[in-house]
Amino acid sequence: xxxxxxxxxxxxxxxxxxxxxxxxxxxxxxxxxxxxxxxxxxxxxxxxxxxxxxxxxxxxxxxxxxxxxxxxxxxxxxxxxxxxxxxxxxxxxxxxxxxxxxxxxxxxxxxxxxxxxxxxxxxxxxxxxxxxxxxxxxxxxxxxxxxxxxxxxxxxxxxxxxxxxxxxxxxxxxxxxxxxxxxxxxxxxxxxxxxxxxxxxxxxxxxxxxxxxxxxxxxxxxxxxxx
Amino acid sequence: xxxxxxxxxxxxxxxxxxxxxxxxxxxxxxxxxxxxxxxxxxxxxxxxxxxxxxxxxxxxxxxxxxxxxxxxxxxxxxxxxxxxxxxxxxxxxxxxxxxxxxxxxxxxxxxxxxxxxxxxxxxxxxxxxxxxxxxxxxxxxxxxxxxxxxxxxxxxxxxxxxxxxxxxxxxxxxxxxxxxxxxxxxxxxxxxxxxxxxxxxxxxxxxxxxxxxxx
Numbered sequence: 001x002x003x004x005x006x007x008x009x010x011x012x013x014x015x016x017x018x019x020x021x022x023x024x025x026x027x028x029x030x031x032x033x034x035x036x037x038x039x040x041x042x043x044x045x046x047x048x049x050x051x052x053x054x055x056x057x058x059x060x061x062x063x064x065x066x067x068x069x070x071x072x073x074x075x076x077x078x079x080x081x082x083x084x085x086x087x088x089x090x091x092x093x094x095x096x097x098x099x100x101x102x103x104x105x106x107x108x109x110x111x112x113x114x115x116x117x118x119x120x121x122x123x124x125x126x127x128x129x130x131x132x133x134x135x136x137x138x139x140x141x142x143x144x145x146x147x148x149x150x151x152x153x154x155x156x157x158x159x160x161x162x163x164x165x166x167x168x169x170x171x172x173x174x175x176x177x178x179x180x181x182x183x184x185x186x187x188x189x190x191x192x193x194x195x196x197x198x199x200x201x202x203x204x205x206x207x208x209x210x211x212x213x214x215x216x217x218x219x220x221x222x223x224x225x226x227x
Numbered sequence: 228x229x230x231x232x233x234x235x236x237x238x239x240x241x242x243x244x245x246x247x248x249x250x251x252x253x254x255x256x257x258x259x260x261x262x263x264x265x266x267x268x269x270x271x272x273x274x275x276x277x278x279x280x281x282x283x284x285x286x287x288x289x290x291x292x293x294x295x296x297x298x299x300x301x302x303x304x305x306x307x308x309x310x311x312x313x314x315x316x317x318x319x320x321x322x323x324x325x326x327x328x329x330x331x332x333x334x335x336x337x338x339x340x341x342x343x344x345x346x347x348x349x350x351x352x353x354x355x356x357x358x359x360x361x362x363x364x365x366x367x368x369x370x371x372x373x374x375x376x377x378x379x380x381x382x383x384x385x386x387x388x389x390x391x392x393x394x395x396x397x398x399x400x401x402x403x404x405x406x407x408x409x410x411x412x413x414x415x416x417x418x419x420x421x422x423x424x425x426x427x428x429x430x431x432x433x434x435x436x437x438x439x440x441x442x
């Protein structure tokens with residue numbers, strides 16, 4: 001059997017692909033920003049002096065990291081709508097992604113925070129910095145700088161995982177691809193196009209994070225040392 | 228939840244377990260080959276392996292699932308069973324990640340070990356097998372066990388494109404007929420947790436043990 005590739009009928013649907021890619025970008029952007037905030041709060045909470053807060057954050061992180069994103073989204077989106085709390089698909093998808101990535105970000109940031117030498121904090125205390133100032137300038141910013149490569153990888157993986165949100169109805173890249181498949185019956189070609197699009201998106205995202213790192217962590221650039 | 232429904236979830240968990248084990252075995256072998264190719268003395272082999280890893284790591288598992296499900300059909304093999312397509316996609320996916328993890332571990336073995344082995348007149352294959360790999364294995368165990376957790380969780384998407392009946396698929400089928408999402412997806416989450424959490428703990432314990440002995 002000789003298969004004849006037919007990309008023309010698939011690529012004719014480019015406006016749909018573009019629409020899906022834009023939704024993927026929106027989902028990823030929102031989940032990255034909100035997930036980072038949630039992760040940072042949790043990482044600080046995990047080092048709190050209150051035992052109950054530490055245990056609460058610990059339980060959240062373990063529960064999320066040991067169950068699949070797919071089941072989490074089903075649980076959240078279908079579960080909430082079954083008790084009458086219906087919401088737009090995008091809200092549900094972002095919520096599921098943020099809750100998921102928040103746990104991973106928390107673990108990565110915690111590793112960064114633990115790598116900050118105790119002497120640094122003591123020095124800051126001696127200089128008379130307030131609790132919040134120490135947390136921001138001495139602990140969090142250098143910690144984020146140190147784990148920036150790990151954070152980049154994790155957020156790129158999350159961008160790729162937004163494809164799972166098609167299963168709760170989000171019309172992102174994979175969601176529109178399902179529609180295009182049922183219109184054209186060119187399943188393999190559609191997936192090949194998707195492969196290329198996702199590769200481009202992850203490349204763009206890596207570059208974006210790299211540029212952001214250069215802008216935010218100016219110290220490294222001035223010193224001219226790689227970390 | 229009736230006992231039949233619970234049994235159906237357990238059946239799904241069995242599917243998850245089978246797919247995970249197959250993935251770990253086949254993906255592990257392919258990953259080892261990739262790790263070797265990444266540190267090969269021949270430059271084209273190194274470049275090809277690196278490019279392949281980038282191609283796989285830069286795309287969602289769901290897209291690989293689609294390619295492995297529809298690919299054999301157009302290659303003239305005809306339609307393949309769901310388990311086979313899912314295993315193929317998962318193994319390709321796992322090999323790219325395991326290959327990179329293991330390359331890092333192999334390269335983390337101290338260079339003087341290579342040099343000493345070379346001075347003793349061992350061939351490249353002997354150096355690798357008798358000197359470097361045993362030491363790399365110690366470094367590699369915690370992240371490998373950690374990645375096994377990723378494999379278990381990622382099997383959940385095998386139901387989406389391919390329709391392989393694993394745990395989350397069976398939970399969804401049950402929910403579609405009963406409309407009790409919290410019950411069935413909660414139970415599925417607990418079963419996933421029961422499979423993943425021991426591995427996560429084990430990975431952490433191994434990491435601590437390794438660090439303690441290196442300090």
